[in-house]
Amino acid sequence: MDNNPLRTLLLVLGASTLLAAAPPFDWQVVVNNGDLVPGDPAARVFNSFNQPSLNMNQLVVFRGRSKGGKGTGEPAHGVFTRDMAQGTPLVTIFDRATRVPNPNNLDSRFVEPPSIPRIDMRAATVASRGIHQPTWQYQLPDGTDTRVGTTGIYTNPFGPLIAGASNLGNAPDFGYLGVPGNPGLKFDMFPGAPAVTNGATLVFKGNYSVPDPDNPGATLGKTGVYFRNLKDAALPLADGSVLEPAGGTRTVVPIADTDTYIPGTCTKFGSTAPPSAAGFWAVFAGFDNEDNPTKGGIYLAPLVWAKPPLFPLVKIGGQVPGEARGTGFNRLGEGVSFDGRFVAFWGAWGTETRALTLQCPTDGNKDLLAYCQATYPDGFATTVPVHQGIFVHDILTGATKVVAKTPTQFDDFVFWNFSGLVPGTGESDETGEPARWRSASFVAVSGLVDGCLLDRNFHAAFKARKGTVVDGAYVNPVDGLYLRKGPATDQAIATLVETGMDGSLIDPAAVDPTVFTPLPVSAMGLERDGFRGKGLAITVSMATEAAGWAGVYLTLVPDTL
Structure with missing residues (x-):
């Protein structure tokens, strides 16, 4: 039964007959602002959504929240799934009422999922970070409590939600959750979004701190990428009791960290990025210097043993396809998409830049907004490369193909947001790292639109901008999500959705309820795990000054495109 009252009203009134002709893509509503948040005692509808992920069977996972305040209390906030192949209702993975899985002897509940949840490409296993009040109380050697x-990474490979990783590695009984090779040392946080593969293998980034040998009393920040194979087994405690359901006691396994040498160099990684994974392989970006890399690139690693060999796929300084010989990449994006054969990424080259002045956001976490305004009252001055592009690398053939470039086809693939940990407020959003301006590019790849990963055919979806910069700001830019088939470089680029487009082409309920006119598209989002098989899932917002609407939407991409 449809629990979306506005959508039902529009169908009853026949409002869909007022809307534009059928779009080139047939969009299905996964969830929108008319849907009730499952289990919310205040019976509120969703207000906002983050970019979704999905698996090959069209099981979509997303983070969503309702409005709060004005007597309704804190917003409902959680991770939810919906099986679009079966058309079943929304299912809650966890929300603010959910008890944090063991280890938890304090009956703590989740505060929020601070990052985008992800899902196994070929299974129904979901992985998401979660933050909460402390979950474990124990006595120190001096008798004090x-x-x-x-914080931790929570997942459901065996049915119930369990803790797959946690910052409990310094507590008795839970050393297997600690930083490998460092007995008694816990992870501080797990930045970004964790990946999951093979049904029960988590692949993630972890940050930790060690004493600074050159500065007594100070600590030195470290980071790396890791995996952990979970087992459907209880957690034994020293007193003879067990905790269940749980994921067993297998230890965290390092892939690469800031003590690992960049392949082919005598330089250690200075940074690593949250990985992607498919099958028994992980792909991640790592550099000597995150802000100004001179070494590093995108690497493929087998998920078999500690510190496995790293296979370079694309390197800083590597040849840019389609450019003059000797033109090398000097920037590579961190958010790589991987389907088991194809790796999609953003890259830039050359020295020419475009100056921008970024203004603080006006919507979102109030502490984050206030901190941004206080830190950058006149805006944040930065630059973006004039020459940048979206690319797909084939790990079987070793070929890297162009999907789209600036400035001939688009003007920018880089999008900015102010995010991170606000001093003194606790973890509040996706990164888990200090609040600052961050840039990101958005691309997702699927080599299985035609059902076969053995051929060279792939489809890549990406976000891009068209517009002119005046005095450090884009004037009336057009943002959009676009799709291109490869490996042939002469394939046309198809428009999935653009700002200004008739929003009712995506969602028939995207209509101003007072005058029944379609709302224009105002924003859109794409996640690197949002394109699996034929299924492509995105977020879209539609708005005018008088009304707004948003949701998560799914389309099945035809191989003929």
Whole structure:
């Protein structure tokens, strides 16, 4: 039964007959602002959504929230799934009422999922970070009580939600959750979004701190990418009791960290990025210097043993396809998409830049907004490369193909947001790292639109901008999500959705309820795991000054495109 009252009203009134002709893509509504948040005692509807992920069977996972305040209390906030192949209702993976899985002897509940959830490409296993009040209380050697465990990665490979990783590695009984090779050392946080593969293998980034040998009393930040194979087994405690359901006691396994040498160099990684994974392989970006890389690139690693060999796919300084010989990449994006054969990424080259002045956002976490305004009252001055592009690398043939470039086809693939940990407020959003301006590019690849990963055919979806910069700001830019088939470089680029487009082509309920006129598209989002098989899932917002609407939407991409 449809629990979306506005959508039902539009169908009853026949409003769909007022809308534009059928779009080139047939969009299905996964969830929108008319849907009730499952289990919310205040019976509120969703207000906002983050970019979704999905698996090959069209099981979509997303983070969503309702409005809060004005007597309704804190917003409902959680991770939800919907099986679009079966057309079943929304299912809650966890929300603010959910008890944090063991280890938890304090009956703590989740505060929020601070990052985009992801899902196994070929299974129904979901992985998401979660933050919460401390979950474990124990006595220190001096007899005093302490409470630990405020963040972790939570997943459901065996049915119930369990803790796959946690910052409990310094507590008795839970050393297997600690930083490998460092007994008694816990992870501080797990930045970005964790990946999951093979049904029960988590692949993630972890940050930790060690004493600074050159500065007594200070600590040195470290980071790396890791995996952990979960097992459907209880957690034994020293007193003979067990905790269940749980994921067993297999230890965290390192892939690469800031003590690992960049392949082919005598330089260690200075940074690593949250990985992607498919089958028994992980792909991640790592550099000597995150802000100004001179070494590093995108690497493929087998998920078999600690510190496995790293296979370079695309390197800083590597030849840019389609450019003059000797033109090398000097920037590579961190958010790589991987389907088991194809790796999609953003890259830039050359020295020419475009100056921008970024203004603080006006919507979102109030602490983050206030911190941005206080830190950058006149805006944040930065630059973006004039020459940049979206590319797909084939790990079987070793070929890298162009999907789209600036300035001939688009003007920008880089999008900015102010995010991170606000001093003194606790973890509040996706990164788990200090609040600052960050840039990102958005691309997702699927080599299985035609059902076969053995051929060279792929489809890549990406976000791009067209517009002119005046005095550091884009004037009336057009943002959009676009799609291109490869490997042939003469394939046309198809428009999925653009700002200004008739929003009712995506969602028939995207209509101003007072005058029944379609709302124009105002924003859109794409996640690197948002394109699996034929299924492509995105977020779209539609708005005018008088009304607004948003949702998560799914289309099946035809191989003929």
